[in-house]
Amino acid sequence: MTRAALILAGGAGTRLRPLSSDENPKQFLRIFDGVSLLEKTASRVAPLVPPESIFISTNDQYAAKCASFLPELPKVNILTEPARRNTAPAIALCCFAIDAITGGDPVIAVLASDHYIADEDEFVRVLDRAYEFAANNDYLVTIGIEPTEPNTGYGYLQLGDGIAPGITAVERFTEKPSRETAEEFLAAGNYAWNASMFVWRASVFRRALEAAAPEIAHVTRETYEAMPSISIDYALMEKAPRVAAIRGDFGWSDVGSFEALERAGVPVKELLKTM
Numbered sequence: 001m002t003r004a005a006l007i008l009a010g011g012a013g014t015r016l017r018p019l020s021s022d023e024n025p026k027q028f029l030r031i032f033d034g035v036s037l038l039e040k041t042a043s044r045v046a047p048l049v050p051p052e053s054i055f056i057s058t059n060d061q062y063a064a065k066c067a068s069f070l071p072e073l074p075k076v077n078i079l080t081e082p083a084r085r086n087t088a089p090a091i092a093l094c095c096f097a098i099d100a101i102t103g104g105d106p107v108i109a110v111l112a113s114d115h116y117i118a119d120e121d122e123f124v125r126v127l128d129r130a131y132e133f134a135a136n137n138d139y140l141v142t143i144g145i146e147p148t149e150p151n152t153g154y155g156y157l158q159l160g161d162g163i164a165p166g167i168t169a170v171e172r173f174t175e176k177p178s179r180e181t182a183e184e185f186l187a188a189g190n191y192a193w194n195a196s197m198f199v200w201r202a203s204v205f206r207r208a209l210e211a212a213a214p215e216i217a218h219v220t221r222e223t224y225e226a227m228p229s230i231s232i233d234y235a236l237m238e239k240a241p242r243v244a245a246i247r248g249d250f251g252w253s254d255v256g257s258f259e260a261l262e263r264a265g266v267p268v269k270e271l272l273k274t275m
Contacts, residue, residue, distance in 0.1 A: 001135045001201075002106040004053040004098050005045045009038055009066055009113035010081065010090065015256045019271060026255070027114040028065060031266050037255070038069050038113045045109065047124050048131065053102065055079055056113075057094045076101070082224040087196075088235035089227040092209060092219050099202035107135045108205070110198040110232075116264045118251025126248045130199040133167050139244040140208055140237065141199040142170065144192025146249035150182035153256070155194035155233065158185075163244055170243040173233060192247055195254070196233065212239040 012025050020026045027038040042054055055077045056066045063080050067073070079094045095108055109127060117123045126143060134141045144157045155176060160169040173194060177185065185191035200208075209217040213235045219227055228235075237243060253260050258268045 002053060002102045002104050003049050003109075003131055004055060004102055004106045005049045005109045005111060006055050006057055006091065006094050006098060007038070007041050007045075007111050007113045008057045008087065008090065009062060010058040010084070011112075011114060016258070016261070019258070019261075019268070025062075025114075028062075028069065031261075031271060032116075032264075036069060037116065038066070040117075041111060041113050041115070042070050042073075044117065044120050044123060045111070045127070048128055049109075052077070053106070055094060055098055057081065057090050059084065082221055084229070085224065085227045086229045087232045088213065088216050088230045089219050089224060091232050092216050093221070093224065095202055095205055096219070099206075105201050105203045107131050107199065107201050110196075110200075112196065112254070114255065115195065116251075116253045116255045116260075118264075120250070122250040123248065126246055126250065127199070129166055130246050133164060133244065133246070134199045134201055134204070137164075137244070138204050139163075139200075139242045140204065140240050141167075141244050141246065142237065143195060143197040143199075143248045144170075144245040145195045145252045146247055147186055147191065147193050150179060150186050151193070152176055152179055152182050154254075156182070156185050157192045157194050157245055159190045159192060159245055159247075167244050167246055170245045173238045175233075192245060193252075194233065195248075195252055196231075197248075198232070198237075208240045208242070209236055212236045 016026050030036050051072045060080050066078050081090050130141045156174045158172040160171040262268050
């Protein structure tokens with residue numbers, strides 16, 4: 001069964017301005033020893049997915065930039081959205097395109113282009129397990145991040161019973177809880193951060209989307225601008241009855257602040273002085 005990866009690279013990087021800009025958002029900043037987060041994301045999945053099966057979801061504004069940063073990818077693998085409609089329509093349009101291009105009901109990993117991961121070997125191990133489980137089970141799989149603090153800026157996954165070795169059922173999604181609630185989650189021990197990393201077979205995704213969001217399940221380029229602007233978490237993941245999680249403990253950050261960038265080893269103060 002074909003493995004594919006869809007890297008979401010259409011974000012505007014507004015939280016890191018003035019380091020980022022609308023023309024050069026976070027995923028394109030070459031601030032990790034001269035390497036961008038987009039390039040690091042693509043190289044991370046390379047041990048599991050060949051270049052011809054790595055796809056980029058972006059918009060017309062960034063299409064040429066994505067192609068120049070990732071010249072090893074076929075040009076047709078840069079998939080553009082006709083308008084900004086959040087992640088649900090974008091992921092649906094791209095997953096359907098990947099299914100049509102590759103055939104054979106591919107197993108697709110959906111990953112952000114602008115996240116930092118410290119332990120890449122452990123990430124590859126976890127993603128490989130997620131691919132394996134999704135290939136053989138009719139579940140939407142998410143990678144839940146082992147929480148290190150009661151962070152109120154992340155969503156949380158409530159984990160339930162075990163389904164298979166290393167795989168648990170997801171009972172509930174909670175968006176950005178209060179500090180008190182986040183502390184309760186950490187104390188309970190059966191919660192993980194929702195990093196919006198997903199793995200699923202194309203057919204499983206399509207069926208789940210038809211049940212949860214039928215309008216988006218029939219998205220095309222022609223109907224794209226009429227789609228609701230909604231995230232994949234709200235449109236699908238919080239509603240789907242069969243969601244499984246695999247815990248990831250590999251030094252993950254969405255590097256959504258200057259402080260997070262500094263923790264990832266980026267000399268933010270020095271970079272800002274050059275602007």
